[in-house]
Amino acid sequence: MxxxxxxxxxxxxxxxxxxxxxxxxxxxxxxxxxxxxxxxxxxxxxxxxxxxxxxxxxxxxxxxxxxxxxxxxxxxxxxxxxxxxxxxxxxxxxxxxxxxxxxxxxxxxxxxxxxxxxxxxxxxxxxxxxxxxxxxxxxxxxxxxxxxxxVEHDLRYKCKNDWLKLDNESRRLNGVYATLETSEWTMIKIFDEISYAHYLNKEWSAMLRQKFRLRFTNDTLPEEIKTIFDSDNLLGKSFFRLDRTELIIDMNKRGFFFPLSLQNLIFFANITKIKDERINILTPDIMVEAMT
CATH class of the missing domain: 3.30.460.10 (Beta Polymerase, domain 2)
Incomplete structure (x- = not known):
């Protein structure tokens, strides 16, 4: 054997x-x-x-x-x-x-x-x-x-005999899962709405934090980038409309290795998507070379 x-x-x-x-x-x-x-x-x-x-x-x-x-x-x-x-x-x-x-x-x-x-x-x-x-x-x-x-695995799947002829209770346990799944999508929708509110108020750091929902090493934009955004609402809108999933996948594809600060996220998105010259001037040459 x-x-x-x-x-x-x-x-x-x-x-x-x-x-x-x-x-x-x-x-x-x-x-x-x-x-x-x-x-x-x-x-x-x-x-x-x-x-x-x-x-x-x-x-x-x-x-x-x-x-x-x-x-x-x-x-x-x-x-x-x-x-x-x-x-x-x-x-x-x-x-x-x-x-x-x-x-x-x-x-x-x-x-x-x-x-x-x-x-x-x-x-x-x-x-x-x-x-x-x-x-x-x-x-x-x-x-x-x-x-x-x-919970389901240990107390229902592995104990099937405990649930025999208890269809209503089993259905109610499934209902708990339905509530959790609905809550997950609702939570994301709330973050999107918060991000939009901050966009309308030109609160750029908060807008980006709530939109991208990532572990940032530094989650505040420097004043020079805020000033550029304040002077050009269309530029702020361009960053707000970035596709979160697409940007994350692109970061992986290009081997992003820099500290993930809000500033570096802006630099990366500008290199790969937005291409604004004012942001480009602020971007370190090493990032331009590595991510282009």
Whole structure:
């Protein structure tokens, strides 16, 4: 019978993958938490016993599991895009539920990624190559849904007999999830409305903070940039109308590595999108050269 013995190799790979993902998401200022685990020896061998196909026609793909938990649900696709520039998706092993218009329920957003060559060498041992795939599983959730999933998994999914003939209570628990999902979208709408109010009042730093919702190292614009915005409302409008997701993805694509201050965000957006000469004069040459 196939069996797997515990190894430190998977722990080392898990830490490196976690560091890579965390670094990439932090570089663009996304608000997130990241969790990781490797399957225990007991869990791995239990999985092997559950399916005789392991080691013959399929391998265990989730010996390493990474979970990214986001503050905002409009960042889910952005995070997937960023991680997919670092690791190759296994297209046939993507589990993303499609929501129906007339129902609320927990949705999976699980993706299996291939490890690069170096990480594969670290992971694989001669006695388990036929059992363990060179992959890790990524789950993406939001903070609101994370808490619900944990409760639902531990107290309903793992205790199915406790819920027999209690359809009304089960439906009410799903209703809690519906409320949380609605609250997530409402929260983003509130931030958008706050940003617009600050735009109308020419409160440029507040406008940008609330619009982009990122972890800024410095969240106040210098007076020289404020003065330019105050003198040209159309320029302020151009920055207000920037597509947040598009800008974050572009920052990742161009390898943005500067401290993420409001000022540097303005400089980057101006280099790549707005192209105002007054802002360009203030932009450090090193950023112009690196981001162009």
């Amino acid at each position: 196939n069996s797997i013995h515990a190894s430190m190799n998977s722990e080392a790979v898990m830490r490196e993958v976690t560091d890579i993902i965390s670094s990439k998401l932090s570089d663009v200022g996304l608000m997130f938490r990241i969790f990781s685990r490797t399957k225990s020896e007991e869990s791995l061998n239990k999985k092997l016993k559950s399916d005789s196909e392991y080691g013959i026609n399929k391998k265990i793909q989730d010996i390493i599991g990474i979970r990214v938990v986001l503050y905002f649900n409009d960042d889910i696709d952005t995070v997937r895009h960023i991680i997919s520039t670092e690791f190759k998706e296994r297209e046939n092993d993507v589990s993303i539920d499609k929501n129906k218009n007339d129902e609320f329920k927990a949705t999976r957003f699980n993706i299996v990624y291939e490890l690069n060559e170096n990480l594969t060498k670290t992971l694989n041992r001669n006695d388990c190559k036929h059992l363990i795939d060179n992959t890790f599983e990524l789950q993406i959730r939001t903070i609101f849904s994370e808490g619900w999933h944990e």
